[in-house]
Amino acid sequence: MTDAKLKKRPTELREKLAQLMFVRIGSNLSPVRTVGDDAARIENLLKECPVGGLILFNGRRGETAQTLDRLQSLSEIPLLVGSDIERGVGQQLLGHVVFPHAMAFEAMGDQAVQAVREFAEVTAKMALANGIHITFSPVADVNSEPRNPIIATRAYGTTPARAAELVSAFVESTQAAGLLSAAKHFPGHGDTQDDSHSDLPVVDKSAEELHACELVPFKAAIRQEVSLIMTAHVQYPQLDDSGRPATLSQPILTDLLRKEMGFAGAIISDSLLMEGVKQQSTDEGSLAIDALTAGVDILLDVADPKDTLDALVQAVGDGRLTTTRVEEAFEVVWQLKERIFAKPAIAAQGTPTDRGESQAEQLAADYASQAVTLVRNDKTLLPLNPDKSLLAVLLKPFTTSLDDPEQALAGALRTQFPSLSYFELGPESSQVDNETILQQAAAAEQVLVAMIVKPAAWHRFGLNERHQTLVQSLSEHQHCVLASLGTREALDPFSQAKVQICTFSDVPVSQRALVERIV
Secondary structure, three states: OOOOOOOOOOOOHHHHHHOOEEEEEOEOOOOOEOHHHHHHHHHHHHHHOOOOEEEEOOEEOOHHHHHHHHHHHHOOOOOEEEEOOOOOHHHOEEOEOOOOOHHHHHOOHHHHHHHHHHHHHHHHHHHHHOOOOEEOOOEOOEOOOOOOOOOHHHOOEOOHHHHHHHHHHHHHHHHHOOOEEEEEEEOOOOOOOOOOOOOOOEOOOOHHHHHHOOHHHHHHHHHOOOOEEEEOOOEOOOOOOOOOEHHHOHHHHHHHHHHHOOOOOEEEOOOOOOHHHHOOOOOHHHHHHHHHHHOOOEEEOOOOHHHHHHHHHHHHHOOOOOHHHHHHHHHHHHHHHHHHHOOOOHHHHOOOOOOOHHHHHHHHHHHHHHHOEEEEEOOOOOOOOOOOOEEEEEEOOOOOOOOOOOOHHHHHHHOOOOOEEEEEEOOOOOHHHHHHHHHHHHHOOEEEEEEEEOOOOOOOOOOOHHHHHHHHHHOOOOOEEEEEEEOHHHHOOOOOOOEEEEOOOOOHHHHHHHHHHHO
8 A cells, every 4th residue: 555644734724724624435325335436536526625534434345445545645645534433344344344333342241341452453453454544433422321322332331430441442452553543422422312413412411410421431531542532413501501512512622621621632523414513504614613613623524625615714714713723623633644644554564455354253253252141031942943943033123225135144044943934124014024924933933033223323223113013922922032133121122032132233243143142
């Protein structure tokens, strides 16, 4: 890969403002496009608007590293590349292994800290080898609200102490390996019942309550000198009664995070495409001005960088945005670039598509197996008998363009149960589907029901009513095993299921680990 170097330091106002913007390359949103598909658009953008960095989605193993390498060679100032790789590089680079959700690590007990350290180290190695410099993780939110539709299994802990312990381990190990880490979503998104992708959640807690819970993991991250902290598009009326979310709040970002908590790294917004912040203004330029004024240094996921840059330049000219604030933000961003680009590119030391993959595959499988928890075992059903018939039903609350034609659970079960009837039901399933499955259940000697219960941007969290009704009926089967491929709380409404298992994640290694546990 190209060994990008900082050869030129911007001196003009417009150049410095452009460095504060990160734009999307690749997307899982409509219109869906890969990193490779998007390369020409970014090449053209860099000619007119030399942005500071990219937020990467929907990449491909091998191909994405080459695309980023080419873009770096075309950019006069090296680009910082960040990505949502909470579950390892495979989350965004198709072809690499995907690790279990953070909640699975919490379930590992005394082994959790060491596992998080290993996961962080191998993720750093693989990310850097593929041209990624920043992981937008760890999720430092405390998952204190079981109905939270967007944090849930992404959190490392349900208590402040546990979340802080694992967040600290992740930040320390990631950054020791050279990857910059961004703790999110400040000052805490764990105690909400709304998703900031589609709404503006409210956390109505006092400063004292926040210091006792939400802020604890962020303090731990700051002690580890975390490079970035990402803001939450969430209202905290007892910290700022203006009605603004944290992303646009000077009392929260400047007074609390910078001054009181002593954070010296980069403050990066969450995506500016999210409704939790978009509804605060009619145009992106005004949002960008307000965010920078509040204390944000990096504007993430800017949709229209050229118009937004024009708005920022004009705001400086008419006094709505001070040159002092621009210089502060630019210096913070430039310091990040000096940390990454002042040394030889790690990716140049090995083949990007191979670096760390075999180790990652083994670790991911081990962690998934260790996380599987037998929540309830009131009836001697386990292990299931491979010589008996099995009806297996997998319930998916939503589907995406990246879903495989069939989930990993199917293949894992087929290798163990010759007499298998397998169904996958998505959100479009009908009453006829339910009736067909119940008819087969009546004749089945064994039943497995697996529920995917996980958070995802702009998607439903939890089962719909038709799925719930089906689970209630199937759980009454005398030889039924009920599994949550997500939160433990998803099992609570189905007390008639005498055997309950939780994997805390739905990724392929976790689905295979479930099958290993029941046979």
